[in-house]
Amino acid sequence: MYATHSFWFEALFWWYNVKQAKGPGVTSALTWNELKEHIMEKFCHKIEKDKIEREFIQLQAGTMTHRQYTTKFYEMARLLPEHVKPEAKRVKRYVQGLPPRIRELVRISAPKTYESAIALSAIAYEEDGKITSDNKMK
Structure with missing residues (x-):
């Protein structure tokens, strides 16, 4: 109601x-x-859903911030629940879209839940930003 x-x-x-x-x-x-x-x-017509599905499969963080990528992932996953169930599949798909350096740091930690993958990637983004800033100053 x-x-x-x-x-x-x-x-x-x-x-x-x-x-x-x-x-x-x-x-x-x-x-x-x-x-x-x-x-x-x-x-949500089939053509539109297929388009969203293709976008979701190809979703990469690229130049997005952590928050932007996580929000985009969440929005698309909500529309395509079959692509993120069970939890291990959701974690794998989320981690796959992270930038390569961030992805490797998160994979090493082997997150078991989506929430832990988000938390780990946030830390990795922050650390990567510090490393990048230090290198630029040198």
Whole structure:
């Protein structure tokens, strides 16, 4: 109920049509997962999902900051849960997208959880920045 009250514009009009077609009793009995499926069917077409999937598979931190990369990874992983389950797969995919020097530092620590991979990569980014700054000053 809360989620559907948050809909705006096109999503709101779509939801009113669903309620009219199925009836308020049926729509209020939908589980969260059922509602997500309906939303994905309507607003995330196969072509768009395939594009996001390709972007996610090729996601590299590159010149992004740690926060930017982690946020982008989280956003894309949320849309493609099949690519990050189980936890070990999520960790592996996250670490693969890190810059090479950071990636190696994180891999050495062998994080078991996504949260630990994020924490380790944050430390590695910070240390790498210090090393880079020291080298520039020399």
